[in-house]
Amino acid sequence: MSVNSTQRVDFQVIADLVAEGARVLDIGSGDGSLLELLAAERGIDGRGIELSQQGVNECVARGLSVIQGDADHDLVYYPDESFDYVILSQTIQATHNPKIVLKELLRIGRYAIVSFPNFGHWRVRLSLLFGGQMPVTKDLPYSWYDTPNIHFCTLQDFVRLTEEVGAKIERAEALDASGQKIAVSLPWSLWNLFGQQAVFLLRR
Amino acid sequence: MKSSANTVVNAGSEAVTPSSEVARFDETQPLQLDAGVELAPFQIAYCTYGTLNADKSNAILICHALTGDQYCASTHPVTGKPGWWEVLIGPGKPIDTDRYFVICSNVIGGCLGTTGPASPNPATGQPFALDLSVVTIRDMVRAQAMLVDRFGIDQLFSVIGGSMGGMQVLQWASSYPERVFTAVPIATGARHTSQNIAFHEVGRQAIIADPDWRQGRYLEKGTRPSKGLAVARMAAHVTYLSEAALHRKFGRNLQDRDVPSFGFDADFQIESYLRHQGMSFVDRFDANSYLYMTRAMDYFDLAADHDGQLAEAFRGTRTRFCLVSFTSDWLFPTGENRAIVHALNATGASVSFVEIETDKGHDAFLLDEPEMYATISGFLMSAAKARGLAR
CATH class of the missing domain: 3.40.50.1820 (Alpha/Beta hydrolase fold, catalytic domain)
Structure with missing residues:
Protein backbone atom coordinates (compact mmCIF):
# COMPACT_ATOMS: atom_id res chain seq x y z
CA MET A 1 0.00 0.00 0.00
CA SER A 2 1.37 3.37 -0.98
CA VAL A 3 -0.54 5.64 1.34
CA ASN A 4 -1.25 5.37 5.04
CA SER A 5 -4.40 3.29 5.52
CA THR A 6 -5.75 5.39 8.37
CA GLN A 7 -6.23 8.23 5.90
CA ARG A 8 -8.26 6.34 3.35
CA VAL A 9 -11.00 8.92 3.12
CA ASP A 10 -11.56 7.87 -0.50
CA PHE A 11 -13.01 4.46 0.44
CA GLN A 12 -16.55 5.64 1.17
CA VAL A 13 -16.61 7.74 -1.98
CA ILE A 14 -15.53 4.70 -3.99
CA ALA A 15 -18.14 2.51 -2.32
CA ASP A 16 -20.84 5.00 -3.36
CA LEU A 17 -19.80 4.57 -7.01
CA VAL A 18 -20.07 0.75 -7.03
CA ALA A 19 -23.35 -0.94 -7.92
CA GLU A 20 -24.89 -3.62 -5.74
CA GLY A 21 -23.63 -7.18 -6.33
CA ALA A 22 -21.00 -6.14 -8.88
CA ARG A 23 -17.87 -8.08 -9.79
CA VAL A 24 -14.94 -6.02 -8.57
CA LEU A 25 -11.17 -6.24 -8.95
CA ASP A 26 -9.31 -4.11 -6.41
CA ILE A 27 -5.72 -3.46 -7.41
CA GLY A 28 -3.52 -2.55 -4.47
CA SER A 29 -5.83 -4.16 -1.92
CA GLY A 30 -3.54 -3.38 1.01
CA ASP A 31 -4.90 -5.15 4.08
CA GLY A 32 -8.24 -5.75 2.36
CA SER A 33 -10.20 -2.92 4.03
CA LEU A 34 -11.80 -1.67 0.81
CA LEU A 35 -12.81 -5.17 -0.34
CA GLU A 36 -14.35 -5.83 3.06
CA LEU A 37 -16.20 -2.50 2.99
CA LEU A 38 -17.52 -3.24 -0.51
CA ALA A 39 -18.57 -6.75 0.47
CA ALA A 40 -20.39 -5.44 3.54
CA GLU A 41 -22.06 -2.42 1.92
CA ARG A 42 -22.49 -3.50 -1.68
CA GLY A 43 -22.45 -7.31 -1.54
CA ILE A 44 -19.81 -7.46 -4.25
CA ASP A 45 -18.00 -10.51 -5.65
CA GLY A 46 -14.51 -9.18 -4.99
CA ARG A 47 -10.97 -10.09 -6.02
CA GLY A 48 -7.76 -8.33 -5.17
CA ILE A 49 -4.16 -7.88 -6.24
CA GLU A 50 -1.62 -6.68 -3.70
CA LEU A 51 2.12 -6.17 -3.98
CA SER A 52 3.24 -6.70 -0.40
CA GLN A 53 3.46 -10.24 0.91
CA GLN A 54 2.27 -9.14 4.32
CA GLY A 55 -0.78 -7.45 2.81
CA VAL A 56 -1.70 -10.51 0.75
CA ASN A 57 -1.29 -12.85 3.69
CA GLU A 58 -3.51 -10.62 5.84
CA CYS A 59 -6.18 -10.49 3.14
CA VAL A 60 -6.23 -14.25 2.55
CA ALA A 61 -6.27 -14.96 6.28
CA ARG A 62 -9.35 -12.68 6.39
CA GLY A 63 -10.98 -14.84 3.75
CA LEU A 64 -10.58 -12.48 0.79
CA SER A 65 -9.63 -13.67 -2.71
CA VAL A 66 -6.36 -11.84 -3.13
CA ILE A 67 -3.26 -12.70 -5.11
CA GLN A 68 0.25 -11.35 -4.91
CA GLY A 69 1.08 -9.24 -7.92
CA ASP A 70 1.14 -5.71 -9.26
CA ALA A 71 -0.67 -3.46 -11.70
CA ASP A 72 2.29 -3.26 -14.09
CA HIS A 73 2.72 -7.02 -14.63
CA ASP A 74 -0.39 -8.99 -13.74
CA LEU A 75 -3.32 -7.26 -15.45
CA VAL A 76 -2.44 -8.73 -18.83
CA TYR A 77 -3.69 -12.17 -17.69
CA TYR A 78 -7.30 -11.02 -17.19
CA PRO A 79 -9.73 -11.31 -20.10
CA ASP A 80 -11.59 -8.31 -21.54
CA GLU A 81 -14.53 -7.06 -19.47
CA SER A 82 -14.03 -9.74 -16.82
CA PHE A 83 -15.15 -7.33 -14.08
CA ASP A 84 -17.82 -4.68 -13.68
CA TYR A 85 -15.41 -2.40 -11.84
CA VAL A 86 -11.65 -2.34 -11.63
CA ILE A 87 -10.46 -0.15 -8.78
CA LEU A 88 -7.04 1.41 -8.53
CA SER A 89 -7.09 3.33 -5.28
CA GLN A 90 -4.08 5.43 -4.32
CA THR A 91 -1.85 3.24 -6.44
CA ILE A 92 -1.54 4.75 -9.92
CA GLN A 93 1.21 7.07 -8.71
CA ALA A 94 3.23 3.99 -7.69
CA THR A 95 3.00 2.20 -11.06
CA HIS A 96 5.83 2.15 -13.60
CA ASN A 97 3.62 2.89 -16.56
CA PRO A 98 0.40 4.65 -15.53
CA LYS A 99 -0.80 5.06 -19.11
CA ILE A 100 -0.63 1.33 -19.92
CA VAL A 101 -2.13 0.50 -16.53
CA LEU A 102 -5.06 2.84 -17.17
CA LYS A 103 -5.67 1.26 -20.59
CA GLU A 104 -5.61 -2.19 -18.96
CA LEU A 105 -8.16 -1.09 -16.34
CA LEU A 106 -10.50 0.06 -19.08
CA ARG A 107 -10.03 -3.21 -20.98
CA ILE A 108 -10.66 -5.52 -17.99
CA GLY A 109 -13.49 -3.57 -16.40
CA ARG A 110 -16.69 -2.07 -17.73
CA TYR A 111 -15.82 0.78 -15.39
CA ALA A 112 -12.55 1.88 -13.88
CA ILE A 113 -12.36 3.74 -10.59
CA VAL A 114 -9.11 5.58 -9.96
CA SER A 115 -8.28 7.56 -6.86
CA PHE A 116 -5.01 9.35 -6.23
CA PRO A 117 -3.43 12.07 -4.12
CA ASN A 118 -3.52 15.38 -6.01
CA PHE A 119 -0.06 16.81 -6.44
CA GLY A 120 -1.61 20.10 -7.52
CA HIS A 121 -3.07 20.79 -4.05
CA TRP A 122 -2.20 24.25 -2.68
CA ARG A 123 -0.20 22.82 0.25
CA VAL A 124 2.01 20.90 -2.15
CA ARG A 125 2.42 23.97 -4.32
CA LEU A 126 3.26 26.20 -1.34
CA SER A 127 5.71 23.69 0.04
CA LEU A 128 7.60 23.57 -3.22
CA LEU A 129 7.32 27.33 -3.80
CA PHE A 130 8.47 28.50 -0.38
CA GLY A 131 10.21 25.46 1.08
CA GLY A 132 12.08 24.66 -2.10
CA GLN A 133 11.88 20.97 -1.22
CA MET A 134 9.73 18.06 -2.38
CA PRO A 135 6.70 18.18 -0.11
CA VAL A 136 6.17 15.74 2.74
CA THR A 137 2.59 16.02 4.00
CA LYS A 138 0.16 13.92 6.02
CA ASP A 139 -1.16 12.38 2.77
CA LEU A 140 2.25 12.07 1.16
CA PRO A 141 4.47 11.06 4.06
CA TYR A 142 7.54 9.86 2.13
CA SER A 143 10.81 11.63 1.32
CA TRP A 144 11.69 11.82 -2.38
CA TYR A 145 14.41 9.17 -2.08
CA ASP A 146 12.36 6.43 -0.44
CA THR A 147 8.91 7.01 -1.87
CA PRO A 148 7.12 4.23 -3.77
CA ASN A 149 5.23 7.05 -5.49
CA ILE A 150 7.24 7.49 -8.67
CA HIS A 151 4.58 9.02 -10.93
CA PHE A 152 2.80 11.83 -9.13
CA CYS A 153 0.27 13.80 -11.07
CA THR A 154 -2.09 16.65 -10.51
CA LEU A 155 -5.80 16.43 -11.07
CA GLN A 156 -5.45 18.27 -14.37
CA ASP A 157 -2.61 15.99 -15.47
CA PHE A 158 -4.87 12.99 -14.89
CA VAL A 159 -7.75 14.51 -16.84
CA ARG A 160 -5.34 14.95 -19.76
CA LEU A 161 -4.32 11.28 -19.51
CA THR A 162 -7.94 10.13 -19.62
CA GLU A 163 -8.35 12.15 -22.84
CA GLU A 164 -5.23 10.60 -24.28
CA VAL A 165 -6.42 7.02 -23.70
CA GLY A 166 -9.92 7.90 -24.88
CA ALA A 167 -11.67 7.32 -21.54
CA LYS A 168 -14.96 8.99 -20.69
CA ILE A 169 -15.22 10.58 -17.25
CA GLU A 170 -18.55 9.39 -15.88
CA ARG A 171 -18.04 11.07 -12.53
CA ALA A 172 -15.26 12.88 -10.73
CA GLU A 173 -14.95 13.87 -7.10
CA ALA A 174 -12.37 16.03 -5.40
CA LEU A 175 -11.99 15.52 -1.67
CA ASP A 176 -10.63 17.91 0.91
CA ALA A 177 -8.36 16.89 3.76
CA SER A 178 -11.24 15.44 5.80
CA GLY A 179 -12.61 13.46 2.89
CA GLN A 180 -15.52 15.84 2.22
CA LYS A 181 -16.49 16.27 -1.40
CA ILE A 182 -15.76 19.67 -2.84
CA ALA A 183 -18.72 21.37 -4.55
CA VAL A 184 -19.26 20.09 -8.05
CA SER A 185 -19.80 23.44 -9.73
CA LEU A 186 -16.21 24.56 -9.38
CA PRO A 187 -13.97 24.50 -12.48
CA TRP A 188 -11.11 21.91 -12.79
CA SER A 189 -8.51 24.58 -11.95
CA LEU A 190 -10.05 25.23 -8.54
CA TRP A 191 -10.53 21.49 -7.83
CA ASN A 192 -6.91 21.10 -8.72
CA LEU A 193 -5.98 23.71 -6.13
CA PHE A 194 -8.20 22.59 -3.26
CA GLY A 195 -8.73 18.87 -3.81
CA GLN A 196 -6.35 16.86 -1.67
CA GLN A 197 -7.49 13.64 -3.28
CA ALA A 198 -9.42 12.83 -6.44
CA VAL A 199 -11.71 9.93 -7.34
CA PHE A 200 -12.64 9.27 -10.98
CA LEU A 201 -15.23 6.90 -12.42
CA LEU A 202 -14.19 6.13 -16.00
CA ARG A 203 -15.38 4.04 -18.90
CA ARG A 204 -14.11 3.30 -22.37
CA MET B 1 4.68 -62.98 -2.68
CA SER B 194 12.59 -30.64 -17.49
CA GLN B 195 14.86 -30.09 -14.47
CA ASN B 196 12.43 -31.98 -12.23
CA ILE B 197 12.26 -34.89 -14.69
CA ALA B 198 16.06 -34.88 -14.78
CA PHE B 199 16.36 -35.31 -11.01
CA HIS B 200 13.79 -38.09 -11.06
CA GLU B 201 15.70 -39.88 -13.80
CA VAL B 202 18.87 -39.79 -11.67
CA GLY B 203 16.91 -41.48 -8.87
CA ARG B 204 15.39 -44.12 -11.12
CA GLN B 205 18.72 -44.99 -12.69
CA ALA B 206 20.26 -45.38 -9.23
CA ILE B 207 17.58 -47.95 -8.38
CA ILE B 208 17.80 -49.78 -11.70
CA ALA B 209 21.62 -49.91 -11.49
CA ASP B 210 21.47 -51.69 -8.13
CA PRO B 211 22.15 -55.43 -8.83
CA ASP B 212 19.66 -56.28 -6.09
CA TRP B 213 16.88 -54.66 -8.10
CA ARG B 214 16.76 -57.84 -10.28
CA GLN B 215 14.77 -56.32 -13.16
CA GLY B 216 12.20 -55.28 -10.58
CA ARG B 217 11.68 -58.86 -9.30
CA TYR B 218 13.56 -58.34 -6.02
CA LEU B 219 10.61 -59.28 -3.79
CA GLU B 220 10.48 -62.83 -5.18
CA LYS B 221 14.26 -63.11 -5.21
CA GLY B 222 14.46 -62.08 -1.58
CA THR B 223 16.74 -59.07 -2.20
CA ARG B 224 16.15 -55.34 -1.87
CA PRO B 225 17.79 -52.61 -3.94
CA SER B 226 18.42 -50.60 -0.79
CA LYS B 227 21.60 -48.92 -2.00
CA GLY B 228 20.00 -47.69 -5.19
CA LEU B 229 16.88 -46.48 -3.43
CA ALA B 230 18.97 -44.72 -0.78
CA VAL B 231 21.00 -42.89 -3.44
CA ALA B 232 17.75 -41.91 -5.19
CA ARG B 233 16.47 -40.50 -1.91
CA MET B 234 19.71 -38.64 -1.22
CA ALA B 235 19.67 -36.90 -4.60
CA ALA B 236 15.98 -36.05 -4.29
CA HIS B 237 16.35 -34.84 -0.72
CA VAL B 238 18.80 -32.13 -1.81
CA THR B 239 16.11 -30.76 -4.14
CA TYR B 240 13.68 -30.47 -1.22
CA LEU B 241 15.98 -28.12 0.70
CA SER B 242 17.72 -24.87 -0.15
CA GLU B 243 21.34 -23.81 -0.21
CA ALA B 244 20.67 -21.26 2.53
CA ALA B 245 19.03 -23.83 4.82
CA LEU B 246 21.75 -26.41 4.21
CA HIS B 247 24.40 -23.85 5.01
CA ARG B 248 22.56 -22.68 8.11
CA LYS B 249 22.14 -26.24 9.39
CA PHE B 250 25.43 -27.86 8.39
CA GLY B 251 27.79 -25.31 6.91
CA ARG B 252 31.11 -27.04 6.22
CA ASN B 253 31.08 -28.66 9.65
CA LEU B 254 32.86 -31.99 10.03
CA GLN B 255 31.09 -35.05 11.44
CA ASP B 256 32.59 -36.64 14.58
CA ARG B 257 36.12 -35.50 13.71
CA ASP B 258 38.33 -32.45 13.91
CA VAL B 259 40.20 -32.86 10.65
CA PRO B 260 39.28 -34.35 7.25
CA SER B 261 40.04 -38.08 6.91
CA PHE B 262 41.62 -37.81 3.47
CA GLY B 263 39.31 -40.65 2.52
CA PHE B 264 35.70 -41.09 1.47
CA ASP B 265 33.97 -41.49 4.80
CA ALA B 266 31.21 -39.07 5.65
CA ASP B 267 33.62 -36.31 6.69
CA PHE B 268 31.04 -33.55 6.47
CA GLN B 269 27.87 -33.33 8.51
CA ILE B 270 25.82 -32.86 5.35
CA GLU B 271 27.13 -36.19 4.01
CA SER B 272 26.25 -37.97 7.22
CA TYR B 273 22.80 -36.36 7.21
CA LEU B 274 22.09 -37.38 3.62
CA ARG B 275 23.28 -40.96 4.22
CA HIS B 276 20.94 -41.14 7.18
CA GLN B 277 18.06 -39.79 5.06
CA GLY B 278 18.77 -42.42 2.41
CA MET B 279 19.11 -45.34 4.80
CA SER B 280 15.99 -44.58 6.83
CA PHE B 281 13.94 -44.12 3.66
CA VAL B 282 14.52 -47.67 2.41
CA ASP B 283 12.86 -49.09 5.53
CA ARG B 284 9.56 -47.48 4.69
CA PHE B 285 9.43 -47.32 0.92
CA ASP B 286 9.34 -49.75 -1.98
CA ALA B 287 11.85 -49.18 -4.79
CA ASN B 288 9.47 -50.05 -7.62
CA SER B 289 6.84 -47.79 -6.12
CA TYR B 290 9.43 -45.00 -6.25
CA LEU B 291 9.80 -45.64 -9.99
CA TYR B 292 6.04 -45.45 -10.49
CA MET B 293 5.51 -42.31 -8.36
CA THR B 294 8.30 -40.37 -10.05
CA ARG B 295 6.98 -41.42 -13.48
CA ALA B 296 3.48 -40.22 -12.61
CA MET B 297 4.85 -36.79 -11.70
CA ASP B 298 6.99 -36.64 -14.85
CA TYR B 299 3.99 -37.35 -17.07
CA PHE B 300 1.89 -34.61 -15.44
Missing part, protein backbone atom coordinates in the same frame (compact mmCIF):
# COMPACT_ATOMS: atom_id res chain seq x y z
CA LYS B 2 3.92 -65.66 -0.15
CA SER B 3 7.19 -67.57 -0.22
CA SER B 4 9.27 -64.40 0.10
CA ALA B 5 7.06 -62.56 2.54
CA ASN B 6 9.33 -63.12 5.52
CA THR B 7 12.36 -61.71 3.71
CA VAL B 8 10.51 -58.45 3.20
CA VAL B 9 10.63 -55.88 5.98
CA ASN B 10 7.52 -54.19 7.29
CA ALA B 11 7.03 -51.97 4.27
CA GLY B 12 6.33 -55.13 2.27
CA SER B 13 3.53 -56.42 4.47
CA GLU B 14 2.07 -52.92 4.83
CA ALA B 15 1.95 -52.89 1.03
CA VAL B 16 -0.48 -55.81 1.00
CA THR B 17 -2.23 -55.77 4.37
CA PRO B 18 -2.01 -52.24 5.70
CA SER B 19 -2.72 -51.17 9.27
CA SER B 20 -5.21 -48.59 8.00
CA GLU B 21 -8.70 -49.00 6.55
CA VAL B 22 -8.94 -50.57 3.10
CA ALA B 23 -11.60 -50.14 0.42
CA ARG B 24 -11.69 -53.09 -2.00
CA PHE B 25 -12.94 -52.86 -5.57
CA ASP B 26 -13.68 -56.12 -7.38
CA GLU B 27 -13.71 -57.07 -11.07
CA THR B 28 -17.03 -55.29 -11.56
CA GLN B 29 -15.51 -51.93 -10.55
CA PRO B 30 -12.28 -51.64 -12.52
CA LEU B 31 -10.06 -48.56 -12.41
CA GLN B 32 -9.60 -47.08 -15.89
CA LEU B 33 -5.96 -46.20 -16.35
CA ASP B 34 -4.61 -43.56 -18.74
CA ALA B 35 -2.36 -46.28 -20.18
CA GLY B 36 -5.52 -47.64 -21.80
CA VAL B 37 -6.00 -50.67 -19.58
CA GLU B 38 -8.22 -51.51 -16.65
CA LEU B 39 -6.98 -52.41 -13.19
CA ALA B 40 -9.20 -54.89 -11.33
CA PRO B 41 -9.45 -55.94 -8.66
CA PHE B 42 -7.67 -53.22 -6.72
CA GLN B 43 -7.69 -51.73 -3.25
CA ILE B 44 -7.27 -48.30 -1.68
CA ALA B 45 -5.79 -47.93 1.80
CA TYR B 46 -6.97 -44.83 3.64
CA CYS B 47 -7.33 -43.08 6.99
CA THR B 48 -10.12 -40.79 8.14
CA TYR B 49 -10.25 -38.24 10.94
CA GLY B 50 -13.25 -36.40 12.38
CA THR B 51 -16.91 -37.05 11.59
CA LEU B 52 -18.82 -36.76 8.33
CA ASN B 53 -21.82 -34.48 8.89
CA ALA B 54 -25.41 -35.41 8.01
CA ASP B 55 -25.48 -33.74 4.58
CA LYS B 56 -21.93 -34.90 3.83
CA SER B 57 -20.70 -31.39 3.10
CA ASN B 58 -17.71 -31.18 5.46
CA ALA B 59 -15.29 -33.65 3.83
CA ILE B 60 -11.71 -32.66 3.05
CA LEU B 61 -9.52 -34.88 0.91
CA ILE B 62 -5.79 -34.68 1.67
CA CYS B 63 -3.52 -35.69 -1.22
CA HIS B 64 -0.05 -36.89 -0.30
CA ALA B 65 3.28 -36.16 -1.96
CA LEU B 66 5.76 -38.49 -3.70
CA THR B 67 6.83 -40.50 -0.67
CA GLY B 68 3.85 -39.69 1.55
CA ASP B 69 1.05 -41.99 2.62
CA GLN B 70 -2.41 -42.10 4.16
CA TYR B 71 -1.07 -41.55 7.69
CA CYS B 72 -1.24 -37.74 7.44
CA ALA B 73 -2.38 -37.27 11.03
CA SER B 74 -1.65 -40.58 12.72
CA THR B 75 1.43 -42.57 13.66
CA HIS B 76 3.26 -44.23 10.77
CA PRO B 77 3.02 -48.03 11.17
CA VAL B 78 6.61 -48.66 10.01
CA THR B 79 8.57 -45.72 11.40
CA GLY B 80 6.44 -44.98 14.46
CA LYS B 81 6.76 -41.27 13.64
CA PRO B 82 3.86 -38.78 13.86
CA GLY B 83 1.72 -38.21 10.77
CA TRP B 84 3.44 -36.20 8.03
CA TRP B 85 0.94 -33.31 8.29
CA GLU B 86 0.07 -33.56 11.96
CA VAL B 87 1.16 -29.92 12.37
CA LEU B 88 -1.74 -28.93 10.13
CA ILE B 89 -4.45 -31.55 10.72
CA GLY B 90 -6.13 -32.30 14.04
CA PRO B 91 -8.57 -30.96 16.63
CA GLY B 92 -8.32 -27.15 16.75
CA LYS B 93 -5.66 -27.08 14.03
CA PRO B 94 -6.00 -25.19 10.69
CA ILE B 95 -7.57 -28.30 9.16
CA ASP B 96 -9.77 -28.78 12.19
CA THR B 97 -10.95 -32.38 12.65
CA ASP B 98 -13.54 -31.17 15.17
CA ARG B 99 -15.14 -29.45 12.24
CA TYR B 100 -14.15 -31.30 9.09
CA PHE B 101 -14.14 -34.95 8.03
CA VAL B 102 -10.64 -35.61 6.68
CA ILE B 103 -9.91 -38.44 4.23
CA CYS B 104 -6.38 -39.32 3.17
CA SER B 105 -5.66 -42.29 0.91
CA ASN B 106 -2.49 -43.91 -0.33
CA VAL B 107 -2.24 -43.24 -4.09
CA ILE B 108 -2.49 -45.90 -6.79
CA GLY B 109 1.02 -47.22 -7.40
CA GLY B 110 1.94 -46.56 -3.75
CA CYS B 111 3.36 -49.04 -1.27
CA LEU B 112 1.39 -48.54 1.96
CA GLY B 113 -1.64 -50.66 1.12
CA THR B 114 -3.15 -49.27 -2.08
CA THR B 115 -2.56 -51.43 -5.13
CA GLY B 116 0.95 -50.85 -6.46
CA PRO B 117 3.94 -52.74 -7.84
CA ALA B 118 4.42 -54.66 -4.56
CA SER B 119 0.82 -55.92 -4.59
CA PRO B 120 0.18 -59.47 -5.80
CA ASN B 121 -0.71 -59.76 -9.47
CA PRO B 122 -3.91 -61.89 -9.55
CA ALA B 123 -2.73 -63.47 -12.80
CA THR B 124 0.48 -64.89 -11.31
CA GLY B 125 0.19 -64.67 -7.54
CA GLN B 126 3.55 -62.91 -7.59
CA PRO B 127 4.07 -59.18 -6.99
CA PHE B 128 3.23 -57.04 -10.03
CA ALA B 129 6.67 -55.45 -10.06
CA LEU B 130 6.87 -53.75 -13.47
CA ASP B 131 3.86 -55.65 -14.85
CA LEU B 132 1.64 -52.97 -13.34
CA SER B 133 0.75 -50.31 -15.93
CA VAL B 134 2.47 -46.98 -15.44
CA VAL B 135 0.01 -44.81 -13.51
CA THR B 136 -0.63 -41.09 -13.87
CA ILE B 137 -1.77 -38.31 -11.55
CA ARG B 138 -5.16 -38.58 -13.25
CA ASP B 139 -5.30 -42.31 -12.44
CA MET B 140 -4.61 -41.50 -8.79
CA VAL B 141 -7.43 -38.96 -8.79
CA ARG B 142 -9.83 -41.32 -10.57
CA ALA B 143 -9.21 -43.91 -7.86
CA GLN B 144 -9.73 -41.30 -5.12
CA ALA B 145 -13.04 -40.32 -6.71
CA MET B 146 -14.16 -43.96 -6.46
CA LEU B 147 -13.24 -43.94 -2.77
CA VAL B 148 -15.11 -40.67 -2.21
CA ASP B 149 -18.14 -42.28 -3.91
CA ARG B 150 -18.01 -45.07 -1.34
CA PHE B 151 -18.67 -42.47 1.36
CA GLY B 152 -21.62 -41.13 -0.65
CA ILE B 153 -19.97 -37.71 -0.82
CA ASP B 154 -21.04 -35.70 -3.88
CA GLN B 155 -18.89 -32.66 -3.28
CA LEU B 156 -15.72 -32.37 -1.25
CA PHE B 157 -15.53 -29.21 0.82
CA SER B 158 -11.84 -29.05 -0.02
CA VAL B 159 -9.03 -30.94 -1.72
CA ILE B 160 -5.65 -30.03 -0.26
CA GLY B 161 -2.10 -31.17 -0.99
CA GLY B 162 1.49 -30.14 -1.60
CA SER B 163 3.96 -31.05 -4.34
CA MET B 164 2.67 -34.25 -6.03
CA GLY B 165 -0.37 -33.81 -3.76
CA GLY B 166 -0.83 -30.36 -5.29
CA MET B 167 -0.82 -31.91 -8.76
CA GLN B 168 -3.67 -34.19 -7.65
CA VAL B 169 -5.54 -31.14 -6.30
CA LEU B 170 -5.23 -29.43 -9.70
CA GLN B 171 -6.33 -32.62 -11.47
CA TRP B 172 -9.35 -32.92 -9.15
CA ALA B 173 -10.36 -29.32 -9.85
CA SER B 174 -9.98 -29.90 -13.57
CA SER B 175 -11.56 -33.39 -13.84
CA TYR B 176 -14.37 -32.95 -11.31
CA PRO B 177 -14.98 -29.19 -10.93
CA GLU B 178 -18.49 -29.65 -9.51
CA ARG B 179 -17.16 -32.05 -6.85
CA VAL B 180 -14.58 -29.60 -5.47
CA PHE B 181 -15.87 -26.60 -3.47
CA THR B 182 -12.37 -25.35 -2.63
CA ALA B 183 -8.92 -26.41 -3.81
CA VAL B 184 -5.62 -25.73 -2.05
CA PRO B 185 -2.62 -26.67 -4.22
CA ILE B 186 0.62 -25.94 -2.36
CA ALA B 187 4.21 -25.74 -3.66
CA THR B 188 3.29 -27.39 -6.94
CA GLY B 189 3.06 -26.92 -10.67
CA ALA B 190 0.69 -27.65 -13.53
CA ARG B 191 3.52 -29.67 -15.10
CA HIS B 192 6.78 -31.28 -14.16
CA THR B 193 9.66 -29.22 -15.55
CA ASP B 301 1.20 -31.68 -17.76
CA LEU B 302 -2.29 -30.31 -17.26
CA ALA B 303 -2.02 -27.77 -20.09
CA ALA B 304 -0.94 -30.46 -22.58
CA ASP B 305 -4.26 -32.21 -21.96
CA HIS B 306 -5.96 -29.02 -23.15
CA ASP B 307 -4.07 -28.10 -26.33
CA GLY B 308 -1.42 -26.26 -24.35
CA GLN B 309 -3.92 -23.84 -22.80
CA LEU B 310 -3.78 -24.22 -19.03
CA ALA B 311 -6.76 -21.89 -18.59
CA GLU B 312 -8.87 -24.39 -20.58
CA ALA B 313 -8.26 -26.95 -17.81
CA PHE B 314 -10.31 -24.72 -15.49
CA ARG B 315 -12.82 -23.07 -17.86
CA GLY B 316 -16.05 -22.11 -16.10
CA THR B 317 -14.84 -23.38 -12.74
CA ARG B 318 -16.71 -22.28 -9.63
CA THR B 319 -14.17 -23.81 -7.29
CA ARG B 320 -12.44 -21.36 -4.92
CA PHE B 321 -8.68 -21.73 -5.14
CA CYS B 322 -5.96 -20.86 -2.66
CA LEU B 323 -2.37 -21.36 -3.80
CA VAL B 324 0.73 -21.19 -1.62
CA SER B 325 4.37 -21.09 -2.71
CA PHE B 326 7.65 -20.63 -0.86
CA THR B 327 10.42 -18.20 -1.80
CA SER B 328 13.29 -20.71 -1.50
CA ASP B 329 11.53 -23.60 -3.28
CA TRP B 330 13.56 -24.32 -6.43
CA LEU B 331 11.76 -27.58 -7.25
CA PHE B 332 8.39 -25.85 -7.69
CA PRO B 333 9.42 -22.20 -7.67
CA THR B 334 6.90 -19.41 -7.25
CA GLY B 335 6.83 -18.89 -11.03
CA GLU B 336 5.35 -22.37 -11.59
CA ASN B 337 2.66 -21.65 -9.00
CA ARG B 338 2.02 -18.20 -10.40
CA ALA B 339 1.46 -19.68 -13.87
CA ILE B 340 -1.51 -21.55 -12.38
CA VAL B 341 -2.77 -18.31 -10.78
CA HIS B 342 -2.58 -16.52 -14.13
CA ALA B 343 -4.48 -19.33 -15.85
CA LEU B 344 -7.15 -19.16 -13.16
CA ASN B 345 -7.32 -15.36 -13.52
CA ALA B 346 -7.90 -15.84 -17.23
CA THR B 347 -10.96 -17.98 -16.48
CA GLY B 348 -12.28 -15.49 -13.92
CA ALA B 349 -11.91 -18.04 -11.12
CA SER B 350 -11.90 -17.06 -7.46
CA VAL B 351 -8.27 -17.38 -6.49
CA SER B 352 -6.01 -16.41 -3.62
CA PHE B 353 -2.26 -16.69 -3.85
CA VAL B 354 0.31 -16.31 -1.12
CA GLU B 355 4.08 -16.56 -1.46
CA ILE B 356 5.66 -17.29 1.90
CA GLU B 357 9.17 -16.12 2.71
CA THR B 358 11.30 -18.93 4.10
CA ASP B 359 14.72 -20.50 3.55
CA LYS B 360 13.38 -24.03 4.09
CA GLY B 361 12.96 -24.81 0.39
CA HIS B 362 10.34 -27.14 -1.09
CA ASP B 363 10.01 -29.07 2.19
CA ALA B 364 8.57 -25.92 3.83
CA PHE B 365 5.04 -27.17 3.07
CA LEU B 366 5.61 -30.03 5.54
CA LEU B 367 7.17 -27.87 8.23
CA ASP B 368 6.10 -25.43 10.90
CA GLU B 369 5.17 -22.39 8.77
CA PRO B 370 2.78 -20.12 10.73
CA GLU B 371 2.02 -18.00 7.65
CA MET B 372 0.85 -21.12 5.82
CA TYR B 373 -1.36 -22.08 8.78
CA ALA B 374 -2.93 -18.59 8.89
CA THR B 375 -3.50 -18.65 5.14
CA ILE B 376 -5.13 -22.08 5.07
CA SER B 377 -7.25 -21.56 8.16
CA GLY B 378 -8.44 -18.10 7.05
CA PHE B 379 -9.25 -19.38 3.57
CA LEU B 380 -11.11 -22.46 4.85
CA MET B 381 -12.96 -20.43 7.48
CA SER B 382 -14.39 -18.01 4.95
CA ALA B 383 -15.21 -20.84 2.51
CA ALA B 384 -16.96 -22.75 5.31
CA LYS B 385 -19.17 -19.71 5.86
CA ALA B 386 -20.01 -19.61 2.16
CA ARG B 387 -20.73 -23.37 2.18
CA GLY B 388 -23.05 -22.98 5.17
CA LEU B 389 -20.90 -25.11 7.48
CA ALA B 390 -21.97 -23.80 10.87
CA ARG B 391 -19.45 -23.92 13.67
